[in-house]
Amino acid sequence: MEGENCLKVQMLGDFVMTYQGKIIQTGRNQTTKVLQLLQLLLYAGSQGLTRLQLIERLYNADLDGDRSNNLRVTVFHLRKLLEKTGLPKEQYISTENGRYRFVCSFPIEVDVVHFEMLLEQAEQTENPEQRLELLKEACYYYKGYFLPALMGEEWVVIAGAHFQNLYFAALEEVCQRMLERREYTELLELSSSAAALYPFDEWQIYQIECLLALERPKEAMALYERTTEMYFDELDMPPSERMIECFRHMSRQIQLNTGDFYEIQEMLKEHPRLNGAYFCTYPSFMDIYRIIVRTMERSGQSVYLLLCTILDERQKRMEDSESLKKLSESLAEAIQETLRRGDAFTRYNLSQYLVLLTGTRREDCHIATSRIDTCFRKKISSRRVHVNYRVASIANIPGDYGENFPDSDQVAEWEEKDGFKNLDGASDSPVSSDRLREENL
Known part of the structure; x- marks a missing residue:
């Protein structure tokens, strides 16, 4: 959604709101009940949430006190917070018909909503080329874990797993299609982003495939060694069968420049010559x-x-x-x-x-x-x-x-x-x- 007066909300990888090209400051602590209420209402969109739903998500672990009153106090503080952000002076929090909604006179673009919209459009199209482009756009749009500062909250965990699964499914299809089409440079960019976000989900395999296809075998070998070392250090386990098969494929793919017998013999020697096992x-x-x-x-x-x-x-x-x-x-x-x-x-x-x-x-x-x-x-x-x-x-x-x-x-x-x-x-x-x-x- 275009336009300077659009409120853009990022929830994937971080929580950031921008309006008229400026970041809306909401405080350093992103785990407060006030900010959680804002995130819940922005995520719910026009459908909103009932009082009970909000109380369960905000105060389920806190059984002490009057939770309905706690919600009213939180809504009051949220309105005060929004007054200080530089957004136009509006009510923002609607409580009509027993539902709480975030409403305003200007459009709102929430990244997770746009992310799902792209995937829905990809599912609906019958054109393979258009489907691939929509899936790629969705993969580029995905920036990481959903509301990472709130990963201890149940509703965030459930929503985050949903978006992550959508991302993995879309990216896997994109990777397979781009390998078939030999679009190695762009695929390397996509798989590198995925490996940075999720280093233990083996997206490095696609990186290695691309590096080999682009005739960059040294980088491929270095990436494999870094990945296996990471598996040993962080997971205390050897690389998976899929990763080992990638190594074997890489070894078969690497082609060296033509050399005479003595050059090859010298290259095979251990340098330096070390003692011990x-x-x-x-x-x-x-x-x-x-x-x-x-x-x-x-x-x-x-x-x-x-x-x-x-x-x-x-x-x-x-x-x-x-x-x-x-x-x-x-x-x-x-x-x-x-x-x-x-x-x-x-x-x-x-x-x-x-x-x-x-x-x-x-x-x-x-x-x-x-x-x-x-x-x-x-x-x-x-x-x-x-x-x-x-x-x-x-x-x-x-x-x-x-x-x-x-x-x-x-x-x-x-x-x-x-x-x-x-x-x-x-x-x-x-x-x-x-x-x-x-x-x-």
């Missing part, structure tokens, strides 16, 4: 695992999968915290510093690491865990922290020589069935692995 990303660890499994079929090499888990004094997994992040970093350093260059490891989640011990006899696994534990002990002084080590021969892991790499559910199932055997790699130190019964592997 090789740390790699989770998808790379999966590939290494599967290659080793194939090699075992003809070489007979002995390989063990080691699971290292940080536990508290009650022998329980620790909750995510800054303390756990530091412990996790220390454990990674201990693994890298004490194991051989031929061993590989990856972070499975914030409190667990997976290690491939290659060419190792079963009795040597105790030596490996003892070295890790001794090094970890030097870095951490707390007596309330332990590391549990569990190990399984790849040849004994369920499946065809373990070729199906374990997901999180399989790891948990093996632990329950004792597919992993406990190892005692500790000394009598304040920080040690669990002092568990030694078992034959």
Whole structure:
């Protein structure tokens, strides 16, 4: 809706009112009952809300006092607030026929109303091109969570989930259509906005697809690494199967410039040449695992999968915290510093690491865990922290020589069935692995 005298109201991503090009100042605290009443009435539009509906939304948790009187007082203060905003002098709050409405002599444009209107128009049109343009316009219009300052209010949570679901459905359709049409530049803009708003809903996959199509593979790889790191740090979990498949697709897509044999050989070398175990990303660890499994079929090499888990004094997994992040970093350093260059490891989640011990006899696994534990002990002084080590021969892991790499559910199932055997790699130190019964592997 155009025109300088239109009151424009933003509720997605923030609460902002503008009139004649100027922001209407309503105070810094957006959680007051007065401002909530204003937001409720603006959101309800011409239909308005009954006294009971307003009381339930505003005072449902507050059972003390006369809530009807509280509403009257709140309406009084809202009118006083509106008088100070610079808006034309009008009554604004109508209470006719038992309903409360926000009324004024000039037009009002509320973003959530316009957002739904665009989606309704998209549903009604039979023209695919027009539908796509309307859906794109709606996606651009969406700016984030509905009234984020009031996310603790039930009515805001319900409305916010509704708008978010509408946005996700529209954006998914737009992304698929734009991929088919190879409109990568604009799709990158849309998916980047979505990933910024909802970083854990995998919109980065579309970003990566676009970057690859636009021949920007380094940016695609950097984005993947940042995303997986975020999953580990914030959610304490490895990337999803969909994200891993995106990584594999990305790896297949990356094409390097033609080079001679010696240039390629030099590029493949590790720079700088580091001592200790090789740390790699989770998808790379999966590939290494599967290659080793194939090699075992003809070489007979002995390989063990080691699971290292940080536990508290009650022998329980620790909750995510800054303390756990530091412990996790220390454990990674201990693994890298004490194991051989031929061993590989990856972070499975914030409190667990997976290690491939290659060419190792079963009795040597105790030596490996003892070295890790001794090094970890030097870095951490707390007596309330332990590391549990569990190990399984790849040849004994369920499946065809373990070729199906374990997901999180399989790891948990093996632990329950004792597919992993406990190892005692500790000394009598304040920080040690669990002092568990030694078992034959």
